[in-house]
Amino acid sequence: MKISFIGGGNMASALIAGLVGRLAAGPDIQVVDPNSEALHRLNGQYGVNTAETIGARVGESEVVVLAVKPQQMREVAAALRPQLAQSRPLVLSIAAGIRGADLSRWLGDYGAIVRCMPNTPALVGMGVTGMVAMPGVSEKQKAAADSILRAVGKTVWLADESLIDPVTGVSGSGPAYVFYFMEAMQQAALELGLSAEQGKELALETFRGAAQLAAQSSEPVEVLRERVTSKGGTTYAAITSMEQAGVKQAIVEAVKAAAARGRELGEQMGRDA
Ligand SMILES: NC(=O)C1=CN([C@@H]2O[C@H](COP(=O)(O)OP(=O)(O)OC[C@H]3O[C@@H](n4cnc5c(N)ncnc54)[C@H](OP(=O)(O)O)[C@@H]3O)[C@@H](O)[C@H]2O)C=CC1
Ligand SMILES: O=C(O)[C@@H]1CCC=N1
Incomplete structure (x- = not known):
């Protein structure tokens, strides 16, 4: 599975550590982050591909994980918009707070969004993630999202997006x-x-x-x-x-x-x- 991470900070690193060798090989993962030191470290540790800015390769991914801070999400979504237009990959947002409807709008009325709230024990394969699919996500895409987060721990699907904030309070933090x-x-x-x-x-x-x-x-x-x-x-x-x-x-x-x-x-x- 080809996965791009936008943001290669603490939570992305924990997910990548858990995923490599379980669901994806290092070269199947691309990490985009302006911080070249962080990229160098991730490449050295896990053999992932890296880029300092969002480019065409993101659009070639089957799954794009948005792992930037909530305050950075709108700007990142605007930069991603043209890349996602062609292949329409599944977007997983792990950002605290950012609502699916806002993200969808920022990405240009994008449908395939799953909001996830993981936690850092994903690093050792013992995370737990609360998840909710936005309208427009197919069963196949839900299964793909589930398989990614299950590779790093357990998943709990939520019936309503409003429950993501409580999950953030309990297990995300x-x-x-x-x-x-x-x-x-x-x-x-x-x-x-x-x-x-x-x-x-x-x-x-x-x-x-x-x-x-x-x-x-x-x-x-x-x-x-x-x-x-x-x-x-x-x-x-x-x-x-x-x-x-x-x-x-x-x-x-x-x-x-x-x-x-x-x-x-x-x-x-x-x-x-
Ligand atoms: N940490 C945790 O335990 C958890 C975090 N989350 C969520 O995960 C997200 C990331 O959190 P966390 O990993 O802690 O934060 P970090 O600050 O560690 O990681 C965010 C990374 O994104 C980079 N970044 C900033 N702008 C861009 C851009 N335009 N394109 C690509 N990358 C960019 C940042 O670089 P720079 O530092 O230079 O700005 C930083 O390296 C947040 O939305 C948070 O709510 C969810 C669950 C748990
Ligand atoms: O502290 C935060 O905002 C992030 C979200 C959950 C855990 N860390």
């Missing part, structure tokens, strides 16, 4: 919350006298083990949490401390803030159109 929690556990480990290395291993393996346990268990996570929490014991002390500090509610509010920012970005960029 989600790895950062997990890393933040790990940072806090590592800091506590250090303050309690463990070495940095020990703290890292203990925090990392605890996350890995807990996630695996939750994935394999038929019990809800609340029950799994209660099984760790002996009445009057150590976990009880920790959870009580977190409840008193309002940690759970703060996380709920944080996820909602991310979703709201996605919605706001979409409204802002659409308005500027």
Whole structure:
């Protein structure tokens, strides 16, 4: 499958790393990015083709992945318009917020658009992507979009585009919350006298083990949490401390803030159109 990435930053790199060797060979992928250093690195690591500006090769791709920042999307869409006119490849947009109708208009009433919200664990083949097809996407194109994102993890198809912002809040931004929690556990480990290395291993393996346990268990996570929490014991002390500090509610509010920012970005960029 010939795939072009417009934007070769963090998320595109994670997707490319997951895709090469699974669904596409390096030379089947083209990355367009003005940053020559980023291109050099991607070419060295994955053998992908590179270009600093959008050219004819993009139009020869079966799939074009739009992986630039939301604020760059309108300008990129205008540059892409003539290239897409001939072969009408499937367009996958991974940008937070940018609404399908706006993107379609910027691309010249383009129909074949699937909005995707992946996350960076795609880099190790363990991503999860929320996806929604715009009207005009064929079943064959949906299957192609699904196969790309499934090559780097799991996919969750959404019935309505409005659910992409909630997905952004939960899983698109989600790895950062997990890393933040790990940072806090590592800091506590250090303050309690463990070495940095020990703290890292203990925090990392605890996350890995807990996630695996939750994935394999038929019990809800609340029950799994209660099984760790002996009445009057150590976990009880920790959870009580977190409840008193309002940690759970703060996380709920944080996820909602991310979703709201996605919605706001979409409204802002659409308005500027
Ligand atoms: N990072 C993540 O975890 C996730 C990101 N996303 C979405 O992915 C998109 C990219 O995010 P992320 O990878 O983090 O951002 P990055 O800034 O790392 O990547 C964007 C890249 O696009 C380049 N770029 C700018 N203008 C153009 C252009 N005209 N043509 C081609 N490339 C261009 C940028 O170059 P320069 O830096 O020089 O401007 C940069 O290298 C965003 O829309 C984001 O919402 C979605 C899910 C998760
Ligand atoms: O922070 C962001 O805007 C992007 C979208 C989801 C994850 N990173």
